[in-house]
Amino acid sequence: AQTVTQSQPEMSVQEAETVTLSCTYDTSESDYYLFWYKQPPSRQMILVIRQEAYKQQNATENRFSVNFQKAAKSFSLKISDSQLGDAAMYFCAYRSNTGNQFYFGTGTSLTVIP
C-alpha cells in the first residue's frame, strides 16, 4: 500500500501571511492523483486542490497552490494571504490511476493567528 506522510502535526501562521504544508508519498506508480482536503471544526471534509501526476504544471485555486515535485515524491500546499477561515486540519491524499483506494496522511492542524 502506498504511504502518505505529513511530518508537521501542527502549524501556525499570522493572518495575511503565507504558509506551506508539507506532504510526501511513497509509490512505484507513474500515474496517480494527489489531493489536499481541508477539515474545519465542522468536521466536513472539503476538497481544496487536486493534482494529476502527468501534469507538470502545479495546480492553483485562488489563494491555494501546490508545489508538486514528482521525482522527490513531494506535494506541498501553499496558502497565501492566510485568513481566519483557513484554520483547519489539512489532509494530503493519494490515489493511483489503477486502484480504487485513497490513502491519507495523518493531517496537519493549521492555526491562523489574528
Place this chain on the structure above:
Amino acid sequence: DAGITQSPRHKVTETGTPVTLRCHQTENHRYMYWYRQDPGHGLRLIHYSYGVKDTDKGEVSDGYSVSRSKTEDFLLTLESATSSQTSVYFCASGHLLNTEAFFGQGTRLTVV
C-alpha cells in the same frame, strides 16, 4: 456540494451490541467508501464498494462488515462493538476512477 448524508450523526452504544451506520448518496456515484478517523492516524479505509454488491476490504476491516444493495446506499455494520471502535466514521463516494472523493458529514460513534 455532493449529496452524501450519513446517519446517525452521533451514537453512543454499549460494548458487544451491533451497530449499523448508513450512508446515502444522490449523485449516482459508482464508488463508495467507509473511513474511520482517529487522532494521529488520519483517515483509514475500512471497506469500499465499486458497485452494487461489489465490496472489498480496506486496511482496518476487522470487526466491520458492509453491504451495498443499491447504488445510493452503503451500510457499515459493527457486528459486536468494542471500545477500540470508538471513532469518527466518514462515508465518501466518487463517480469515476480518477476523481476526488466526496465526503459525508461524519458520524461520531462512542462505544462504552
